[in-house]
Amino acid sequence: xxxxxxxxxxxxxxxxxxxxxxxxxxxxxxxxxxxxxxxxxxxxxxxxxxxxxxxxxxxxxxxxxxxxxxxxxxxxxxxxxxxxxxxxxxxxxxxxxxxxxxxxxxxxxxxxxxxxxxxxxxxxxxxxxxxxxxxxxxxxxxxxxxxxxxxxxxxxxxxxxxxxxxxxxxxxxxxxxxxxxxxxxxxxxxxxxxxxxxxxxxxxxxxxxxxxxxxxxxxxxxxxxxxxxxxxxxxxxxxxxxxxxxxxxxxxxxxxxxxxxxxxxxxxxxxxxxxxxxxxxxxxxxxxxxxxxxxxxxxxxxxxxxxxxxxxxxxxxxxxxxxxxx
Amino acid sequence: xxxxxxxxxxxxxxxxxxxxxxxxxxxxxxxxxxxxxxxxxxxxxxxxxxxxxxxxxxxxxxxxxxxxxxxxxxxxxxxxxxxxxxxxxxxxxxxxxxxxxxxxxxxxxxxxxxxxxxxxxxxxxxxxxxxxxxxxxxxxxxxxxxxxxxxxxxxxxxxxxxxxxxxxxxxxxxxxxxxxxxxxxxxxxxxxxxxxxxxxxxxxxxxxxxxxxxxxxxxxxxxxxxxxxxxxxxxxxxxxxxxxxxxxxxxxxxxxxxxxxxxxxxxxxxxxxxxxxxxxxxxxx
Numbered sequence: 365x366x367x368x369x370x371x372x373x374x375x376x377x378x379x380x381x382x383x384x385x386x387x388x389x390x391x392x393x394x395x396x397x398x399x400x401x402x403x404x405x406x407x408x409x410x411x412x413x414x415x416x417x418x419x420x421x422x423x424x425x426x427x428x429x430x431x432x433x434x435x436x437x438x439x440x441x442x443x444x445x446x447x448x449x450x451x452x453x454x455x456x457x458x459x460x461x462x463x464x465x466x467x468x469x470x471x472x473x474x475x476x477x478x479x480x481x482x483x484x485x486x487x488x489x490x491x492x493x494x495x496x497x498x499x500x501x502x503x504x505x506x507x508x509x510x511x512x513x514x515x516x517x518x519x520x521x522x523x524x525x526x527x528x529x530x531x532x533x534x535x536x537x538x539x540x541x542x543x544x545x546x547x548x549x550x551x552x553x554x555x556x557x558x559x560x561x562x563x564x565x566x567x568x569x570x571x572x573x574x575x576x577x578x579x580x581x582x583x584x585x586x587x588x589x590x591x592x593x594x595x596x597x598x599x600x601x602x603x604x605x606x607x608x609x610x611x612x613x614x615x616x617x618x619x620x621x622x623x624x625x626x627x628x629x630x631x632x633x634x635x636x637x638x639x640x641x642x643x644x645x646x647x648x649x650x651x652x653x654x655x656x657x658x659x660x661x662x663x664x665x666x667x668x669x670x671x672x673x674x675x676x677x678x679x680x681x682x683x684x685x686x687x688x689x690x
Numbered sequence: 691x692x693x694x695x696x697x698x699x700x701x702x703x704x705x706x707x708x709x710x711x712x713x714x715x716x717x718x719x720x721x722x723x724x725x726x727x728x729x730x731x732x733x734x735x736x737x738x739x740x741x742x743x744x745x746x747x748x749x750x751x752x753x754x755x756x757x758x759x760x761x762x763x764x765x766x767x768x769x770x771x772x773x774x775x776x777x778x779x780x781x782x783x784x785x786x787x788x789x790x791x792x793x794x795x796x797x798x799x800x801x802x803x804x805x806x807x808x809x810x811x812x813x814x815x816x817x818x819x820x821x822x823x824x825x826x827x828x829x830x831x832x833x834x835x836x837x838x839x840x841x842x843x844x845x846x847x848x849x850x851x852x853x854x855x856x857x858x859x860x861x862x863x864x865x866x867x868x869x870x871x872x873x874x875x876x877x878x879x880x881x882x883x884x885x886x887x888x889x890x891x892x893x894x895x896x897x898x899x900x901x902x903x904x905x906x907x908x909x910x911x912x913x914x915x916x917x918x919x920x921x922x923x924x925x926x927x928x929x930x931x932x933x934x935x936x937x938x939x940x941x942x943x944x945x946x947x948x949x950x951x952x953x954x955x956x957x958x959x960x961x962x963x964x965x966x967x968x969x970x971x972x973x974x975x
Binding site for chain 2: 399400401403404406407408410411413414415417418419421422425482485488489493496497499500501502503504505506507508509510511512514515516518519521523524526529561564565614615618621622624625628629632633643644645647648651657660661663664667668671672675679683
């Protein structure tokens with residue numbers, strides 16, 4: 365920390381106006397060194413203590429055998445890589461990975477597709493309809509996900525749910541008393557729909573706002589040159605909003621990979637029974653229901669490593685394009 | 691010749707305009723329906739809710755569900771708890787994140803890039819995984835079952851993303867403005883307070899909303915850290931309600947409406963700033 369503080373002042377003083385380099389102002393110089401460090405200190409302490417230390421604990425725990433007995437007796441039993449080998453040799457783990465992959469591809473793909481579509485649509489609407497669309501999206505977005513999940517269980521309720529009622533009214537008799545949470549696939553369908561419903565507003569509103577910053581002349585010039593709307597999107601709009609698009613993609617992948625609340629509330633805690641176990645939920649089940657905290661920790665470590673592999677490429681793009689810039 | 695081309699083009703455009711309007715309306719209906727259905731059910735008497743033909747308007751309008759929900763044990767206590775925890779979290783997180791964002795952007799920090807990538811990586815850790823180690827730490831610090839413990843947890847959990855977004859806003863304010871203030875005899879602290887702070891206000895608002903929602907929403911940590919019923923927050927209360935009374939959908943929808951209301955009102959008030967704020971953060975990344 366001290367090193368970086370020193371490096372920073374050197375650079376600051378070289379770029380600073382000369383009046384700051386008066387002699388005998390070393391007191392000030394020290395203060396200038398200290399200030400940014402002090403500003404960062406609370407954040408560093410908090411993140412270090414409340415996130416950093418637990419994360420370290422999780423990594424350590426993943427190499428331990430930690431059950432209720434060890435937890436209560438404060439024993440540390442190191443068992444090397446056996447949590448990891450146990451995971452990779454269990455058939456459920458591969459199933460969980462496959463579920464998570466499909467689930468994340470579906471939610472992120474649909475969210476970005478619909479979000480981009482709505483952002484482009486908003487640009488083609490009049491002021492009134494555009495406001496209606498944004499307010500509708502704000503309402504969906506603002507719903508706390510715990511409350512939203514309870515509302516969606518009510519929508520898809522077997523006997524009195526309005527979705528079944530409407531489908532039956534439309535002539536689909538098969539949906540009379542249909543249990544949406546009876547099979548893994550259909551439960552995933554409802555969960556995906558709900559997550560996309562709440563995730564689209566963030567993507568659409570952000571992209572729309574970004575698109576409005578694209579200079580109008582660019583579109584007009586392209587239109588005069590006879591470019592089709594698709595070409596205009598591909599060659600003009602998209603390249604300009606690409607940094608934001610990449611950021612939204614990375615954030616969506618990270619958020620959707622660790623979804624917990626929605627799955628837990630929508631399945632009313634029966635996630636494992638109907639085999640709806642994306643990584644975030646499986647991690648919780650392994651740790652708490654099975655009370656094998658070591659195994660749960662190993663799942664968490666693997667999740668982060670997988671996410672790093674998937675998003676690493678984009679993070680590098682973000683660093684290179686100057687998106688990660690202080 | 692040219693006239694007909696122009697004519698057909700405008701006719702096509704007009705048809706397209708109507709198509710876009712129709713698509714927008716369909717989208718609005720799908721987006722609003724769950725929210726509408728929650729409010730609709732919350733105003734219906736229970737007999738009407740559990741009938742095989744649901745009504746799309748609250749024909750037998752009643753406030754009974756709301757009265758019922760708020761009179762349930764611990765609703766008001768847990769509402770107060772939620773308020774205390776969430777508001778303290780927002781205030782603390784904004785102060786800490788703003789200071790950190792300023793430190794990272796306004797001073798040439800060698801480790802800044804690494805710090806920011808680290809902030810993004812911390813986001814990837816499943817929050818469920820941190821429950822047990824955090825529980826053990828708070829137990830050691832004697833902060834279990836206390837507001838302080840929960841507030842600290844929420845501040846730390848929302849801090850990374852808040853710093854990440856706020857940094858974009860802080861960078862959006864031209865350094866020249868601050869330097870001009872310095873030349874005019876302002877102190878560094880004075881420039882910070884008079885120039886930077888007012889200009890990044892939209893950013894503070896949008897990140898404030900973000901941390902408000904995260905903390906207001908959280909079920910997992912509140913459930914583990916607050917073990918006595920008098921210390922619960924609303925999501926924990928809500929989950930208890932859901933699992934204890936399976937058929938009282940009217941009461942459940944009324945509580946969900948009450949639970950969502952502050953966030954929705956908050957969102958609608960700040961909506962314009964929120965969206966412009968998000969892009970400012972995103973564009974300048």
